[in-house]
Amino acid sequence: xxxxxxxxxxxxxxxxxxxxxxxxxxxxEIRILFNLLTFAGIYGLAAIGLNxxxxxxxxxxxxxxxxxxxxxxxxxxxxxxxxxxxxxxxxTGLPFFIAVIIGVVSAALFGLLLGLPxxxxxxxxLAIVTIAAAEIFRLLVRDLESVTGGVYGIINFSNSLQQYRxxxxxxxxxxxxxxxxxxxxxxxxxxxIFIVLLLLKRLTRSPxxxxxxxxxxxxxxxxxxxxxxxxxxxxxxxxxxxxxGLSGVFLAFNYGTVQVSTFVPILTFYVWAIMILGGVxxxxxxxxxxxxxxxxxxxxxxxxxxxxxxxxxQQIAGVRFVLVxxxxxxxxxxxxxxxxxxxxxxxxxxx
Amino acid sequence: MSNNYLEVTNLKxxxxxxxxxxxxxxxxxxxxxxxxxxxxxxxxxxFFDLISGxxxxxxxxxxxxxxxxxxxxxxxxARLGMVRTFQLTKVFDRMTVLENMMFSASKVDNDSFIKSLxxxxxxxxxxIDIKEKxxxxxxxxxxxxxxxxxxxxxxxxxxxxxxxxxxxINDPEILLLDEPLAGVNPKLAxxxxxxxxxxxxxxxxxxxVEHNIEAVMKISERVIVFAEGKVIADDIPENVRxxxxxxxxxxxxxxx
Numbered sequence: 001x002x003x004x005x006x007x008x009x010x011x012x013x014x015x016x017x018x019x020x021x022x023x024x025x026x027x028x029e030i031r032i033l034f035n036l037l038t039f040a041g042i043y044g045l046a047a048i049g050l051n052x053x054x055x056x057x058x059x060x061x062x063x064x065x066x067x068x069x070x071x072x073x074x075x076x077x078x079x080x081x082x083x084x085x086x087x088x089x090x091x092t093g094l095p096f097f098i099a100v101i102i103g104v105v106s107a108a109l110f111g112l113l114l115g116l117p118x119x120x121x122x123x124x125x126l127a128i129v130t131i132a133a134a135e136i137f138r139l140l141v142r143d144l145e146s147v148t149g150g151v152y153g154i155i156n157f158s159n160s161l162q163q164y165r166x167x168x169x170x171x172x173x174x175x176x177x178x179x180x181x182x183x184x185x186x187x188x189x190x191x192x193i194f195i196v197l198l199l200l201k202r203l204t205r206s207p208x209x210x211x212x213x214x215x216x217x218x219x220x221x222x223x224x225x226x227x228x229x230x231x232x233x234x235x236x237x238x239x240x241x242x243x244x245g246l247s248g249v250f251l252a253f254n255y256g257t258v259q260v261s262t263f264v265p266i267l268t269f270y271v272w273a274i275m276i277l278g279g280v281x282x283x284x285x286x287x288x289x290x291x292x293x294x295x296x297x298x299x300x301x302x303x304x305x306x307x308x309x310x311x312x313x314q315q316i317a318g319v320r321f322v323l324v325x326x327x328x329x330x331x332x333x334x335x336x337x338x339x340x341x342x343x344x345x346x347x348x349x350x351x
Numbered sequence: 352m353s354n355n356y357l358e359v360t361n362l363k364x365x366x367x368x369x370x371x372x373x374x375x376x377x378x379x380x381x382x383x384x385x386x387x388x389x390x391x392x393x394x395x396x397x398f399f400d401l402i403s404g405x406x407x408x409x410x411x412x413x414x415x416x417x418x419x420x421x422x423x424x425x426x427x428x429a430r431l432g433m434v435r436t437f438q439l440t441k442v443f444d445r446m447t448v449l450e451n452m453m454f455s456a457s458k459v460d461n462d463s464f465i466k467s468l469x470x471x472x473x474x475x476x477x478x479i480d481i482k483e484k485x486x487x488x489x490x491x492x493x494x495x496x497x498x499x500x501x502x503x504x505x506x507x508x509x510x511x512x513x514x515x516x517x518x519x520i521n522d523p524e525i526l527l528l529d530e531p532l533a534g535v536n537p538k539l540a541x542x543x544x545x546x547x548x549x550x551x552x553x554x555x556x557x558x559x560v561e562h563n564i565e566a567v568m569k570i571s572e573r574v575i576v577f578a579e580g581k582v583i584a585d586d587i588p589e590n591v592r593x594x595x596x597x598x599x600x601x602x603x604x605x606x607x
Binding site for chain 1: 403404405424425426429430434435436437441442443444445446450451453454455457459461462463464466467468470474478501503514517518521
């Protein structure tokens with residue numbers, strides 16, 4: 001396999017950012033590293049879904065958090081759990097793998113449902129509708145306390161997944177003093193990334209992928225050539241939403257609880273940042289974008305302490321946003337196509 | 352079956368107070384090369400949008416090959432064999448020239464999600480056929496050497512050629528060309544005219560909007576003149592050239 005210049009630079013940058021974890025921490029480096037790699041896997045998966053929408057099809061979706069949330073809530077409500085203020089216990093449920101399939105399909109169908117009226121809107125208008133829909137979803141989940149547990153969320157569901165934990169995960173975790181539950185989630189989300197990328201690679205190099213790209217470039221021309229652009233966009237919307245739904249499931253299992261406060265707009269913006277960092281339209285970009293993003297997020301303490309003496313929580317949170325913003329700005333100046341994006345297929349015209 | 356491929360009756364469209372299109376009747380015969388001319392703002396492009404399903408008419412009827420397409424979707428109309436181009440060339444910028452052609456050549460069932468995931472041999476073979484056909488047409492249009500360039504790298508004229516190639520790859524019955532010569536250098540304009548004439552000779556009916564009067568008069572068998580949304584002349588080129596109303600419409604618009 002030919003390794004491109006772009007790819008080598010990206011890999012070097014990723015190794016560099018991972019080594020930052022070891023430079024900036026005196027103890028527990030391995031644990032910090034695996035914690036951030038878990039989040040990187042989950043958010044990377046979400047960014048891959050978003051890339052199907054925006055990178056491949058040109059759909060401005062700003063409601064990604066809702067797709068993630070729907071996947072998570074549907075899956076977890078179908079397995080044994082405890083919900084709400086009283087921690088109402090539901091002991092019966094479907095096996096995890098069936099529940100997760102239903103969760104992912106529900107997220108995809110939510111994409112269809114939202115897409116049917118909204119997908120005809122172009123560009124910014126779709127962005128507005130999706131962000132509104134995501135907020136409606138969040139508020140509904142918050143207020144339907146009898147079903148979703150409202151602000152109290154849902155707990156005690158992890159065992160459905162953890163009971164399948166493989167032996168080598170245990171061994172690995174105990175060898176490095178890691179939390180095996182988290183490592184299992186990390187393992188599954190990175191495996192999902194691998195499988196999803198294989199499928200997407202197949203799809204993007206197919207007539208279907210070509211048609212989506214054509215929709216991204218010029219919808220009118222697509223229609224003039226006898227293709228139903230709306231249906232193509234709906235298919236893309238469903239696929240990306242399904243992938244987001246799966247990442248939402250992993251996010252919930254990583255926290256061990258599902259809270260409505262997880263699926264807020266900032267989650268969507270993080271996923272956007274990851275996609276832009278990695279390179280819009282690039283299949284593997286979100287992986288690298290996600291790792292770098294999470295290095296910044298988790299190492300902000302160390303970096304903030306380089307700037308302020310005894311940084312407090314507020315200062316650290318500020319520095320976090322400044323760093324992400326700075327990184328995106330630098331990237332847009334020197335590498336507007338992101339880490340792995342092709343210059344010729346630059347989608348974000350920042351000029 | 353009538354000899355008309357396209358029959359337009361009482362087609363109306365207004366934007367606010369402006370009557371953009373108000374066409375009483377246009378009947379186009381098979382295999383004819385017809386041009387629409389008229390001053391800017393005469394409603395030519397709107398007329399195209401209406402008959403190709405890109406805009407909904409307020410009133411009227413459009414019949415394509417004895418089929419009522421008044422309310423049809425644009426992509427349905429294209430599948431029925433009436434394919435249009437655009438005044439501002441619309442190529443898929445960030446796709447290669449070959450991909451542009453292949454997308455157009457690929458039929459809807461070939462594009463299906465399931466097939467693209469499974470990739471049966473039938474799809475592979477289809478793709479090979481499509482690729483061959485694309486190269487053949489690109490070669491004829493002198494853009495074969497650009498096959499693997501991104502379409503955004505083409506010159507304005509080459510983009511026109513690509514758009515034309517994309518439109519004819521599925522052997523349409525009717526081509527609606529919206530200003531195929533706009534912004535093209537004189538030499539290339541000659542070539543494009545030649546291509547249009549050849550398409551017409553090969554049995555494709557052509558309706559074209561064009562501002563280059565000389566070119567229109569040279570190649571058209573019939574010229575329709577629009578002014579303020581209405582048809583003010585519809586005849587062979589010689590007669591249109593000497594039509595008083597036509598001269599007035601053009602001079603009038605220049606005096607304003």
